[in-house]
Amino acid sequence: MATKTTENTPLSPEKAIRIQDKHRKIILAAIKVFARKGFFSARISDIAQEAEVADGTIYLYFNNKYDILISIFEEEIGKIIVDIKERINQEEDPKRMLRLFAANHMRLVKERKDLSEVLQMELRQSNKFMREYRNTRFIEYVDIISRIIHKGQELNVFRKDVLPGVAKRAFFGALDETARLWILSPTNQYTIEEAANQISSIFLSGIEQAN
Amino acid sequence: MATKTTENTPLSPEKAIRIQDKHRKIILAAIKVFARKGFFSARISDIAQEAEVADGTIYLYFNNKYDILISIFEEEIGKIIVDIKERINQEEDPKRMLRLFAANHMRLVKERKDLSEVLQMELRQSNKFMREYRNTRFIEYVDIISRIIHKGQELNVFRKDVLPGVAKRAFFGALDETARLWILSPTNQYTIEEAANQISSIFLSGIEQAN
DNA sequence: GAATCGCAAATGAATATACATTCATTATTA
DNA sequence: TAATAATGAATGTATATTCATTTGCGATTC
Known part of the structure; x- marks a missing residue:
């Protein structure tokens, strides 16, 4: 259950790196926020803010909130x-x-x-x-x-x-x-x-x- | 943080027993439901159903959902x-x-x-x-x-x-x-x-x- | 002994809120 | 210019909590 993007299209190396960067950035932000608030009390918007991306961006990399945790x-x-x-x-x-x-x-x-x-x-x-x-x-x-x-x-x-x-x-x-x-x-x-x-x-x- | 009722009025012994019965009934129901679903996924209405009382009744005995857990x-x-x-x-x-x-x-x-x-x-x-x-x-x-x-x-x-x-x-x-x-x-x-x-x-x- | 009253207890439909998720729009990149 | 990526406001849903109403029951009256 990880990145959604890579599913069908092969990516150029640079792109892959960029995407992985943002994927990781969200993961790291989520770890911080989950640690602070717990999974249920953590809001997607908290994670987005911590990762410095828009709420919607998270859904380009993860299917839903659980998916972040599993990742x-x-x-x-x-x-x-x-x-x-x-x-x-x-x-x-x-x-x-x-x-x-x-x-x-x-x-x-x-x-x-x-x-x-x-x-x-x-x-x-x-x-x-x-x-x-x-x-x-x-x-x-x-x-x-x-x-x-x-x-x-x-x-x-x-x-x-x-x-x-x-x-x-x-x-x-x-x-x-x-x-x-x-x-x-x-x-x-x-x-x-x-x-x-x-x-x-x-x-x-x-x-x-x-x- | 437990029973809300007894605050001002002293109760006759029988009544006190009845009330404690319901308090306990809700606690036991909550233990079952929390065990099954976890605290956050458990709905008050699940607990009410398990305890065979109305949703509102729970709030006669507990201040809120957390209060049940703490109790x-x-x-x-x-x-x-x-x-x-x-x-x-x-x-x-x-x-x-x-x-x-x-x-x-x-x-x-x-x-x-x-x-x-x-x-x-x-x-x-x-x-x-x-x-x-x-x-x-x-x-x-x-x-x-x-x-x-x-x-x-x-x-x-x-x-x-x-x-x-x-x-x-x-x-x-x-x-x-x-x-x-x-x-x-x-x-x-x-x-x-x-x-x-x-x-x-x-x-x-x-x-x-x-x- | 039945009828009535008053109060505590219980009910559950209605309310209000919070938030995950979507998607039309905008920005970025090649 | 076309494609991809990112945005964030709007939507829909779920459910904790409230509260106007009803029920149950012991006490009081006749």
């Missing part, structure tokens, strides 16, 4: 997944992989606070109003964790009685909830890096194979 | 807190307390699926459209965890380098996220009781004082 999921998480997978593939040790995942997740939360808020909120809300949209991107992201755990079990680093399907959610949930509260009041007792560290440590000594 | 938080979480605190006070061992909290949380999720969905969703969304409403109930609930951890540290059962403020969120987040996914597809590989168990185990061996 945020697809495009932004998509990039994040590619990036973290690449980083993790450079590691050998499952323990370090998990620490890396946590650190990377929290870094993203810090660096892209608005995006994090949107993803967090709408992740919950979404199943209600876009029943048809299965959030495969998100599933893919969390599955990175279960694959690490599975690998660790094969290497006898992690306990075999841990269910990867539960552990992945527990780990992700721990990070996500800690991040959520951190966003709400960044004047906290702890830094987000500390939090990532603590959570990794607790979790790792929780699933470590005793020997 | 759900206040009243329903309120009861849950009282209940879990009582259960936990009957325990001595911090480890058992944590297990009890997890088991109880998951039992609630299972038994009151609709309520869980509403709390989970709107917890995230709420800060956007009810900025002024500080969700003290929720904070109180999660603080039960940090108090257990703190106590365990005093008794030398839990590691002292664990920050209770981080750990409480990590633990709650782990439960909450696992529950969320479980709700979405209850035909899962694991039961919710297993999940509670796993999470407790992982977390406990993660924060245990080595000796």
